[in-house]
Amino acid sequence: MKVRILGSAAGGGLPQWNCACATCLAARAAGVNRDQDCLAVSGDGVSWYLVNASPDLRQQLIAAPELAPGPGRRDTPLRGVLLCTAELDHTIGLLSLREASSLSVYASAQAIEALSTAFPVRGVMAPYTTVDWRPVTAGKPVELAGGLVAEAFVVGDKRPRYAAATADRGGEWVLAYRIRDAARPDTGGLLYAPCLREMNDVFAAAAAEADCVILDGTFLYDDEMTRSAGAGPSATAMGHVPIEQSLTTLVRRPGVRYVYTHLNNTNPIAIEGSEEFQTVSTEGVRVARDGQVLEL
Ligand code: MLT
Ligand code: MN
Ligand code: ZN
Numbered sequence: 001m002k003v004r005i006l007g008s009a010a011g012g013g014l015p016q017w018n019c020a021c022a023t024c025l026a027a028r029a030a031g032v033n034r035d036q037d038c039l040a041v042s043g044d045g046v047s048w049y050l051v052n053a054s055p056d057l058r059q060q061l062i063a064a065p066e067l068a069p070g071p072g073r074r075d076t077p078l079r080g081v082l083l084c085t086a087e088l089d090h091t092i093g094l095l096s097l098r099e100a101s102s103l104s105v106y107a108s109a110q111a112i113e114a115l116s117t118a119f120p121v122r123g124v125m126a127p128y129t130t131v132d133w134r135p136v137t138a139g140k141p142v143e144l145a146g147g148l149v150a151e152a153f154v155v156g157d158k159r160p161r162y163a164a165a166t167a168d169r170g171g172e173w174v175l176a177y178r179i180r181d182a183a184r185p186d187t188g189g190l191l192y193a194p195c196l197r198e199m200n201d202v203f204a205a206a207a208a209e210a211d212c213v214i215l216d217g218t219f220l221y222d223d224e225m226t227r228s229a230g231a232g233p234s235a236t237a238m239g240h241v242p243i244e245q246s247l248t249t250l251v252r253r254p255g256v257r258y259v260y261t262h263l264n265n266t267n268p269i270a271i272e273g274s275e276e277f278q279t280v281s282t283e284g285v286r287v288a289r290d291g292q293v294l295e296l
Helices: 022-030 057-062 088-097 109-116 121-125 201-207 224-229 243-249 275-282
Strands: 002-007 038-042 048-051 078-082 102-107 130-135 142-144 148-156 174-181 190-193 212-216 257-261 293-295
Touching: 002 057, 057 088, 078 088, 088 121, 102 109, 109 121, 109 130, 121 130, 148 201, 174 201, 190 201, 201 212
Parallel strands: 048 078, 078 102, 102 130, 190 212, 212 257
Antiparallel strands: 002 038, 002 293, 038 048, 142 148, 148 174, 174 190
16 A cells, blocks of 8 residues: 655645744745645555645645556546545645546545535536545445545544534544555554544544554644744644644554644644654654655
């Protein structure tokens, strides 16, 4: 199973266009760029799936050699997209896939509802391409082309701000996916959980079986918005467990890779080599890098 991290930043990316916080200033000075959260995964190197569709998707696809089109003029290895949430940073990129001849989009019924109403991507895309919208349910793994199996876990109930008035059909707003090689049931595969409100039992159970865990590294501190901007909600209130909590409670198993992603532009670990980056690294958790390839 092949994995390529296409983007490792939270909504807004790094640097964020209108932000002059310490991390954004450091990123600008050093020429550091992190695109918004997006992952590409393949079981056979032929059929590829995205997890999340970031607003930076066009550049991300072009920068990934595995996702180049061909041999036919409109052949693409991209088969579909799995959505962790219906948040704008995970879904705006769907609109950039409208040139596809067809596409499967997997998401919770709740997210599909939001993308059919409050943010009506479904209706907008319909005249451009054939999208097969497939609701995923926790505990019911779905088979993907190329020999992968994806299982969803409900890890949060935080709804996008634009969907505040959307009818709540069970609260399955935030999913993590464990993606495995169907032909190798002895392997644990990848757990991808870029949005995680707390280190709960559902996450712990899913992580206990994975060979690689990529998890929410949005904020280092619970009061990071206050630290960097003088005011703002806590990380937890924004649906993200801060690293200062997850680093102490994350169970590390030998031989398993742990990686933080979905880094907010205020997060000092987003700058490689910073003191905070070093601290996290010495604790045995890596920091995702755009373009990074993982073989599982
Ligand atoms: C989040 O992950 O909390 C959201 O994507 C925030 C946002 O960018 O709107
Ligand atoms: Mn986000
Ligand atoms: Zn910033």
